[in-house]
Amino acid sequence: MKVLWLAAHPEERSLNSSLKNEGIRTLRDHGHEVQLSDLYAMKWNPVVDADDFGHSPTDRLHISSAAHRAYTHGTLSPDIRTEQEKVTWADTLVVQFPLWWYGMPAILKGWFDRVFIRGFAYGIDDPATGQALRYGDGPLTGKRAMAVVTAGARPSSIGPRGVNGDLDDLLFPLHHGTFWYTGMSVAPPFLVPSADRTTPAAFEDTAARLRTRLLELPSTPPLPFRRQNSPDYDPETLTLHPDLAPHSTGLALHYTDAP
Amino acid sequence: MKVLWLAAHPEERSLNSSLKNEGIRTLRDHGHEVQLSDLYAMKWNPVVDADDFGHSPTDRLHISSAAHRAYTHGTLSPDIRTEQEKVTWADTLVVQFPLWWYGMPAILKGWFDRVFIRGFAYGIDDPATGQALRYGDGPLTGKRAMAVVTAGARPSSIGPRGVNGDLDDLLFPLHHGTFWYTGMSVAPPFLVPSADRTTPAAFEDTAARLRTRLLELPSTPPLPFRRQNSPDYDPETLTLHPDLAPHSTGLALHYTDAP
Numbered sequence: 001m002k003v004l005w006l007a008a009h010p011e012e013r014s015l016n017s018s019l020k021n022e023g024i025r026t027l028r029d030h031g032h033e034v035q036l037s038d039l040y041a042m043k044w045n046p047v048v049d050a051d052d053f054g055h056s057p058t059d060r061l062h063i064s065s066a067a068h069r070a071y072t073h074g075t076l077s078p079d080i081r082t083e084q085e086k087v088t089w090a091d092t093l094v095v096q097f098p099l100w101w102y103g104m105p106a107i108l109k110g111w112f113d114r115v116f117i118r119g120f121a122y123g124i125d126d127p128a129t130g131q132a133l134r135y136g137d138g139p140l141t142g143k144r145a146m147a148v149v150t151a152g153a154r155p156s157s158i159g160p161r162g163v164n165g166d167l168d169d170l171l172f173p174l175h176h177g178t179f180w181y182t183g184m185s186v187a188p189p190f191l192v193p194s195a196d197r198t199t200p201a202a203f204e205d206t207a208a209r210l211r212t213r214l215l216e217l218p219s220t221p222p223l224p225f226r227r228q229n230s231p232d233y234d235p236e237t238l239t240l241h242p243d244l245a246p247h248s249t250g251l252a253l254h255y256t257d258a259p
Numbered sequence: 260m261k262v263l264w265l266a267a268h269p270e271e272r273s274l275n276s277s278l279k280n281e282g283i284r285t286l287r288d289h290g291h292e293v294q295l296s297d298l299y300a301m302k303w304n305p306v307v308d309a310d311d312f313g314h315s316p317t318d319r320l321h322i323s324s325a326a327h328r329a330y331t332h333g334t335l336s337p338d339i340r341t342e343q344e345k346v347t348w349a350d351t352l353v354v355q356f357p358l359w360w361y362g363m364p365a366i367l368k369g370w371f372d373r374v375f376i377r378g379f380a381y382g383i384d385d386p387a388t389g390q391a392l393r394y395g396d397g398p399l400t401g402k403r404a405m406a407v408v409t410a411g412a413r414p415s416s417i418g419p420r421g422v423n424g425d426l427d428d429l430l431f432p433l434h435h436g437t438f439w440y441t442g443m444s445v446a447p448p449f450l451v452p453s454a455d456r457t458t459p460a461a462f463e464d465t466a467a468r469l470r471t472r473l474l475e476l477p478s479t480p481p482l483p484f485r486r487q488n489s490p491d492y493d494p495e496t497l498t499l500h501p502d503l504a505p506h507s508t509g510l511a512l513h514y515t516d517a518p
Contacts, residue, residue, distance in 0.1 A: 010307065010309065040308070046366075048365070050270075060270060061270040061273075064411075103363075105307065106306060106365040107365070110366075156496040156497060156498050162497055163492050165432075165436065166509075170431070172424055173429055177360055237416065238412075249509055249511050251425075251428050251509055254424065
């Protein structure tokens with residue numbers, strides 16, 4: 001594999017960083033190539049603004065148009081281009097973060113906001129049908145992604161009936177709305193619950209579980225999201241056909257195995 | 260009302276900014292007080308790091324502990340304290356943003372990451388029972404919040420069976436995992452779909468709808484989330500009791516009106 005590993009924790013002596021180092025070492029020991037974007041170490045700027053696009057402040061900024069223009073003209077900010085080159089190089093993204101307010105830390109959210117712009121990560125139409133290529137088909141089709149998430153919550157509380165909501169639902173904006181939207185396949189997330197009560201023995205178990213998951217990535221069945229450009233969705237309303245998943249509510253609708 | 264309005268769009272000539280100006284003018288015209296945190300205009304720093312807490316770089320940073328210590332000792336970074344004072348002053352938060360990758364722009368996510376720290380927004384126990392006060396009970400109980408969201412998606416595609424997922428589910432980490440977690444009540448979100456295809460007539464309709472929603476906030480029924488410290492959840496596993504919402508799947512479980 002060619003792995004781009006995104007990390008988003010400010011403390012090098014943290015559980016997150018230990019797992020990052022363990023994961024990267026494991027991959028390299030098994031002959032895989034790894035590039036690391038350690039966003040805190042890089043002092044990554046997560047804020048989209050006109051400077052990203054060399055946009056004149058006197059003109060009204062329409063972000064997706066300005067981004068697309070800068071992308072096609074090669075005038076994007078160099079820090080964005082560097083990250084896009086890593087994504088292009090990689091066949092696998094590992095996106096590792098502590099769950100803050102049930103989502104990504106801002107520094108990581110802003111990596112997607114700035115790097116995954118129109119032209120690069122979405123906004124391509126099928127030349128034959130004119131349909132937008134997204135959700136299962138897109139510029140990043142052929143790549144896979146996996147989230148590696150630490151959370152303070154105990155396991156039951158972030159599961160299917162837990163008070164925090166199920167992790168798969170909480171990560172839907174990343175898994176489905178970002179990875180799958182751009183065409184990537186999505187491996188089930190790797191969760192480290194009760195992360196602020198880790199013991200040395202628990203760390204060893206977690207590290208072993210992570211090593212296994214990483215090395216098995218090429219053969220891991222992805223989350224079975226439905227393709228937008230399939231008969232499952234009405235092409236006009238972009239809603240799921242009424243005879244599909246009649247017994248499901250919520251985000252599970254968008255999995256092909258929903259009852 | 261005393262309203263804190265959070266805004267997160269980089270372009271003052273945008274639909275977002277027009278709606279922001281319209282909303283704030285309407286509230287003030289009706290005698291309400293408004294403070295504005297326009298995060299792009301403020302050049303808000305969204306990245307949590309040791310500097311927030313005056314933390315020595317030689318000591319390992321454990322964020323929630325360092326944040327709690329700095330909060331209780333009054334040594335938090337001044338920009339964070341200023342925002343906390345606005346939240347304390349307000350009885351109502353309006354949180355306005357364009358939906359980017361199905362979530363908040365990084366600059367706004369990082370407002371919650373940095374401002375909503377332990378001691379200020381969560382991490383309080385009930386002195387009588389020792390139970391953690393969260394999800395319906397917390398330091399911000401008595402306040403209300405509403406998201407105002409623009410999205411490129413057409414209405415059907417971001418509704419209950421839309422390919423993008425339903426807006427209420429996509430915003431669950433903000434509505435339930437942030438607002439409700441800290442004790443705030445949550446008004447249904449105000450959505451502006453098809454935002455990049457707005458016409459002058461559509462803008463007038465949207466502005467009128469927003470004015471109505473803002474002025475009706477004091478009497479708007481909140482989203483019926485369940486309280487954590489209610490008989491609905493098992494206090495050990497923090498899972499919903501098996502006899503509740505037996506026919507629901509997904510995040511709808513956590514609404515008291517789930518079937």
